[in-house]
Amino acid sequence: MKSFKIALAQFSPVVGDIDANVQKMIDQANEATKQNADLIVFPELSTIGYRAEDLFLRPSLTKRSENAFKALSQVKNIVMVFGFVNQTEDGQRYNSAAVMKDGQILGIYNKQNLPNYSVFDEKRYFSEGHQHLVFEYLGHKFGVLICEDVWSLPTVQQLARLNVETALVLNASPYEVGKPQHRVATMSELAKQLNINLVYTNQVGGQDDLIFDGTSFVVSNSGTVATQAATFKEELLIAEYEIENKAFKQGSIAPALDTMAEIYQSLVVATRDYVTRSGFPGVILGLSGGIDSALTLAIAVDAIGADKVQAVMMPYTYTAQISVEDAAEQAKNMGVTFGIAEINPIVNSFMQTLYPFFGNSPADATEENLQARSRGTLLMGLSNKFGNLVLSTGNKSELAVGYCTLYGDMVGGFAVLKDVYKTIVFELAKYRNSISETPVIPERVITRPPSAELRPDQKDQDSLPAYDVLDAILYAYIEEDVSQDNIIAKGFDKDVVEKVIKLVDRNEYKRRQGAIGPRITSRAFSRERRYPIVNGWKPGI
Template sequence: MTDRLVISLAQINPVVGDVRGNLARIRAARAEAGAADLVVFPELCLSGYPPEDLVLKPFFLESVEQAVAELAAETADGPALLVGAPWRQDGRTYNAILLLDGGKVEAARFKVELPNYGVFDEKRVFSAGPLPGPVNLRGVRIGVPICEDIWIPDVVECLEESGAELIVALNASPFEHDKAERRMNTVLSHVVESGLPFIYLNQVGGQDELVFDGGSFAIGADRSLRVQLPRFEERIVSTVWTRGDTGWACEEAERAEPADGLEAIYRAMVLGLRDYIGKNGFPGVLIGLSGGIDSALSAAVAVDAVGADKVHCVMMPSPYTSKESLEDAAECARLLGCRLDEISIEPAMQAFDAMLKPLFDGRPTDITEENIQSRARGVTLMALSNKFGPMVLSTGNKSEVSVGYATLYGDMCGGYSVLKDVYKTTVFALSRWRNQMRPAGSMGPEGRVMPERVIAKPPSAELRPDQKDEDSLPPYEALDDILNCLVEQDLGLSDIVARGHEPETVAKVWRLLDRAEYKRRQAPPGVKITSRSFGRDRRYPITNAAVGMLS
C-alpha cells in the first residue's frame, strides 16, 4: 500500500475514428507525464467521442482492442493508465474505463447511466453497466464514474459505500455557455455527500457540432479547489496526492483562470471551426463578406481559428449593395489581413431575368428575385470552393435560421456555420467584445477586427432598396427573447406573453419557427453553444400541424 500518488491529468483532443492517431496521443501524453504513478485520460479517448455508429462495426472494435493490448503491454514498467474505450464483454459492448497496469488490463468498469437526450444517444450503441466498485491501483481504491454517472446520485454513492478513497471521473462533456458552473456544483455536491476528494477530467476539442472545453479540475475532501486546468486547450498536468489521517489530500497545482461569458462562447466557436477544418483536411475557408455584422464576425472567428492566410473573403455586390457595405467589407478584410476579391452578381441577375422572363412576364417582382440574388452568391462561392478547395463558411445566425429569414441554397449554403447557435443579440455582443479583446490561442490580430459602423448600422440583407431586417422581423431584442423561450425553454404562449411580449408577435414568431423546420434540416452543421441547438438537440417534425392550435 502506498501513501503517495502522482496522478497526471491528460486533457487531450482525440479524433473520432482515428484509433492509431489517438493511440499516439495517449503515448505522447504518457511520456510527457514522466514519473507519474497513474495517467488518466478522457471518456472513450481511444475511439474519440461520440463514436456513434462506428461502435456497431466489428472491425472498428477490433482496432480498439488491438490498441488497448498494445498500451497495456507498455505498462509493464512506468505509470498505469486509465483509458476510455468501447469494450466488448460477454456479447455486449460497453462504454468502458480500463485500468492498464503491470502489462495487462487490470480492471474494467462500465458506464451505468447512458445519456439518451439532446445530442446524446448512447443507448443506441452501448449496453448499460452494473453499479461499479472501485478499481485497485497499488493498494489504493479509486472510483471511476464515467461522465453522466456523476449526474445521478447512485454511482458515486455506490463507490463510496464500496470503499473508494478517491473519485476520478472521466468525461467527454460538451460545451454549453453556462455549463461549467453546473459541473463544479455537481462535483461539490458529491464531495460534500461522500467526503471523498474528486478529480474531474474532461476532454478538449471540436467534433462536428460539439465542442469539448476541457476545464478539468480537482476538489479536495475539504471542498477546496486544488487544480484547475484551462478551457479550450490541451494540457498535461501532474497532481501529487498524499494519504493522511483523514484520507487523501492533493497538493495545490495549476490554477488557471477559466474562460467564461463571451470569451468562452467565442473560444468555443474558434476551437469548433479550427478542428472541423483541420480534422477534415480542408485547406482553409471561403466567406461571402457582405459588409454586415454576421459575415464580419464569422471572418474574425475564421482568422482567429486558422490564420489570415487560410481565409479568402469575397464581396459579391448587386445593384442594391450600398457604398458603405463595400467600404465596410474592405475595411474588415484589411483589419483581419485576409484576401478579399470582388465579384459582381449583376450579370447573373440579368441572365436569370432573361431566362425566366417567358414564365415570369407580367408578374410583379417579389421575394423570388431576392432569393435569386442570394442563390447567385451561393453558386459563386461553391464554384470557388470546387475550383480551389477551401470550405464555404455559412454566416447565418440562430435568429435568422429560427424564423426562416435565410435562403436555401443561397446564404445557407456552406460546409459549416460558426453562428448557427448564436442569436443576433449575442452576435452584436461578441463583435463588440472581439474588437476589444484578443482571446488566448487566437491567430488573428490584436485590436479591432471590424469597423464600428458594421456593429452600429441597422442589419440589412440588401436585396431590395432601403431594406432592413426589422421590416420583416420584430426587433432582435424581442425576437431573441421569444425564440429563447420557444427553443431553449419550451414555454407556452401565455408564459411568453407574461414576459411582456404582444400575443400576436409571439404567435407570429412561433409560426415562423415551425414553418422553417424544412430549411433547418438542410442547413450545414455548426458549433453548439446553447442548451438546445438546432439539429440533434431539437427534433421537430417537418410536417407538423400543432402550430395550428395557436389559432
Template sequence: MARTYRVTIAQLNPTLGALAGNADKAHAAWLQGRAAGAGLVALPEMFITGYQTQDLVLKPAFVEDARAHIEALAARCADGPALAIGGPLYEAGRLYNAYYMLRDGAVAGIARKHHLPNYAVFDEERLYTSGPVSGPFGMDAVRLGTPVCEDSWYEDVAETMVESGAEILLVPNGSPYARNKLDRRMGHMVSRVIENGVPLIYLNMVGGQDDQVFDGGSFVLNPGGKLAMMLPVFDEAVAHVDFDETNHGWVAREGEKAVHPPVIEQEYRLMVEALRDYLHKAGFSKVVLGLSGGVDSALVATIATDAIGAENVRCVMLPSEYTSEHSLEDAEAVARKLGCRLDTVPIGPARAAVTESLAPIFNGMAPDVTEENIQSRLRGVMLMALSNKFGEMLLTTGNKSEVAVGYATIYGDMAGGYNPIKDLYKTRVFATCRWRNETHRDWMLGPKGAAMPDRVIDKPPSAELRADQKDEDSLPPYEVLDDILGMLIEGESSVADCVEAGFDRDTVKKIEQLIYISEYKRFQSAPGARLTSRAFWLDRRYPIVNRWRDNS
C-alpha cells in the same frame, strides 16, 4: 512515513476515428507521467476512438480495431505507470461505453458505464448496454473508483464504489460545452465528494467534434468539496496531481487553479476552436466566405482569421444593383483590417441571364421574394465554385435569430460546410463583435485591435435584396425578437407565457409560425458550433411537417 500517490491527468484533444493518432497522444502523456514518477496516467472517456462516435460504434470492425489499439497501447506502456483510457467494449453480445485500466502490458481491469445519457446531444441508450457498477481498481497505493461521466451525476455509482473500498474517485468525461454547464458539473461533483468523504478528479477532454466542443476545465476536489486544482478551459494540458495519505484518508495537494474567462470570451473561443478543429480534422486548411459588409459575415471572417490565420481566409464581395456603397466600403475595410484576401464577383450579369431565361414563364407576374432569392442563390453558386476550384471550405454566416425564423435562403446564403455562429443570436453577435474589437488573446491568430469598423456593427441590418430593405421591415427589433425566441426555443414556453411576459400576441404568433415553417431549412443546414443546450440539430429534434400551433 505517510504515503504519497501521483496521478497524471491528460486533458487532451482526440480526433474521432484516428485510433493510432489517439493512441500516440495517450502514449506521449504516459511518457510524461512516467518521467514524473506517477503511479497512474489517466485519459478521458472514449479517448481511443474520440467522442461522440454516434452510430459508428455500432460497426463491429470499428470496435474490434479500437480494442486492438488499446491492447497494443498496453504493450507500449508496460514498463511504467498504469494507464487508464476510455473506449468501447463488446462483450457477450453487448456493447459498453467502458474505461480500461492497463498495467504490466495488458488490460488489468474494465469499468462499464452504468448511467447512459439520453437527452440533448446524447443518445447512448440506443448504442450501449448499461453496465454493472464495478468495484474499485486496486493500484499500488490506493483503491480507485471510476464513475464514467454521467455516472457521477447520480449518487449510486460513486456511493457503491466507495462502499467497496474506493479511496479516490476518478471521473473520466466527454462533456461538451453548454452555457453555464461548468457550474452544474461542479455542483454534482461537490455533492459526490461531500456524500462520500473522498477526493475526486474530474477529467474532461478538449477539442471540437462536429457541432460540439469539449471544453476541458478539469478539476480536483478534496473532501468537504474544497477545490484543489483547476485546469484551463479549451487548452490541452497534462498535469500531475499529488495525494497525501492522512489519518482521515487521501488529500490532494494544492495545484494550479486556472481562472476561467467570462462567458462571452469562452463562447468566442469555442467558435474559434470549433471551426479550427472541424477544418483540420476534416482535412481542410483554407476557407472562403461571402463578405457582405454586414455584421454577421464580418464576425465569421474574424472568427476564421483567429482560427486559421488571414492567409488562409478568402473573402468575396458579390454585389448587385441593391448593394450600397457603404456595404462595399465596409467589406473592404473588414478584409483590410483582418489582412484577408478580398475578391469581388458581381452577380449582375448572371442575374440578368437567369431573369431572361425565366421571363417567358414569369410573364405578367409581379416581382417578389422569388427574385430576391435568385440573387442569394447566385451568390451561393459563385461561392461554391470558388470552394470547388480552390479546395476552400465555404462558411455560412447566418446567426441563430435568422436560422430560427427562416430569414436565410436555402441553397443560397445557407450553402456551405460550416456555420461558426449558428447558435449565436443576433443581439449576441453585436455584443461579441464589440468584445472582439476591444480584446485580443494569444490564441487568436488575427490582428490586435478593432477587427470590424463600428459602422458595420451599428448600421441597421439588411439583406440588400431589394431597394431600401431593412430586416426590421418584416421582423420586430432584434432585442424583442431574441427575447421571444429565447422563450419559445430555449425555454419551450407557450404563447401565453410570452404574452404574460409582456410581448404582443400577434408578434409572438408570427414568430411561432416562422419557427415551425422553417424546420425544413434547418434540417438541411450546415453544422455549426454548439453554445447552448438548445442548439439547432441534436438538441432540438422537431418534425419537418407539423400542423400544430399553440393557441394559448
C-alpha cells in the same frame, strides 16, 4: 500508503482514428511518467473519441480495440485508465473504462448511466453496466465513473459507500455557455457531500457540431478545487496527493473565462478542428459588410490564420457603398485575401431566363433569393476550384425564423454562428474588438441597423421584431419550451409571438438542409431538437 501523482490527459481525439488516438495516449502516458505520475486518466471513450455515433456499431471495432490494447500494453510504470467500446462475448456492448498497468488489465468498468436525451443517443449503442469497479493502488482506494455516472447521485453514493477515497471520472462532456464553471461547482458540492475526491478528465476540441471544452479538474473531498486545466486547450494536468495531509495538494488553477471570451474561443476551436480535420487548405466566405460575416471572418482568422482565409464581397444594385467599404476594411484589418464580384450580370441572366415563366408577376422574395443564390453559387464555384471550405455566416435568430435563403446565404460546410443569437453576435463583435489594439470590425458595422440588402432600403426590422424582442421570444420557445400562450402572458405582443412561432415551426425543412455548426446553447438546431417536417401541431397551450 504513500503520496502519488495523477495525470489528467485532457486531449483532443480524432473521432474514429483509433491508431492516431492511441499513439497520442501513449505519448501522454510517457510524458506523465517522466513527470513522475503514478496514474493517468484519459477522457471517456478515448480510443475512438466522442461522439463516434454509428461507428460504435461497426463489427471490426472488437478487433480494432484489441489492437489498441496491444499498443497500450507497451506503456510501463504507470496505471492507465482509458475509455473504450467493450464488446463482450454475450453480445453486449458497453461504454467502458479499462484500468491497465504494464500491459495487465486490472479491471474493466462499464458505464451505468447512459444519457439518451439532448444530443446523446447512448442507449442506441450501449447496454448499461451494473457494477462498480474499485481498486487499491499505493494504499489508496480508487473507483471509476464515466461521465453521466457522476451526475447520478445514487451511483456516486454507492461508490462512496464502498469506502472509495478517489473517483476517477472519464468524461466527454459537451460545452454549453457557462457549463465549465457549472460543472466544477456541481462536482465540488458533490465531493464535499459524499466525502470523496473527484478526478475529472474531460475531452477537448471540436467534433462536428459538438465542442468539448476540457476544463478538467480535481476536487478534494473538502469541496476545494485542487487543480484545474485550461478551457479549450489540450493539457496534461498533474495533480499531487499528499499522504501527510490526506488531500490533494493545491496546484495551478486555470482562470475561468468571461462569458464572451468563452463563447468566442469555443467557436474558434470548433471552426479550427472542423476545417483542419476535414483536410481543407483554408476557408472562403462572403462578406456583406454586415456584422455576421464580419464576426465569422474574425473567428476564421483566429482559428486558422489570415493566410488561409479568403473573403469575397458580392455586391448588387441594392448594396450600399458603405457595405462595400466596410467589407474591404474588415478584410484589410484581418489581413485576408479579398475580392469583389458583382452579381448584377448573373441575376439579370436569371431574370431574363425566367421572364417567359414569370411574365409581369410582381417582384417578391423570389427575386431576393436569386441574389442570395447567385452569391451562394459563386462561393461554391470558388470553393470547388481552389478547395477552400465555404463558411456559412447566418446566426441562430435568422435560422430560427427562416430569414435566410436555402442554397443562397445558407451554403457552406460549417455555419460558425449557427447557434449564436443575433443579440450575442453583437456582444461577440464588441468583445473581439476589445481584445485588439485597434478594432477589427468597423464601429459602424456594429451600430448600423442590420439589413440583408436584398431590396432597396431594406432593414431586418421591416420583417422581424427588434432583435432583443425576437431573441427573447425565441429563447423562451426553443430553449425553455414555453408555449405560445405563456410567452404572450409574459407580456410580448400577441401578433408578434404568433408570427415568430409560426415561422420557427414552418422553417424546419430549411434548417434540416443547413450546414452543421457549433453548439453553444442547451438547445441547438442539431441532434437535440428533433421535429418532424410534416407537422400538424398547433401552437397555443
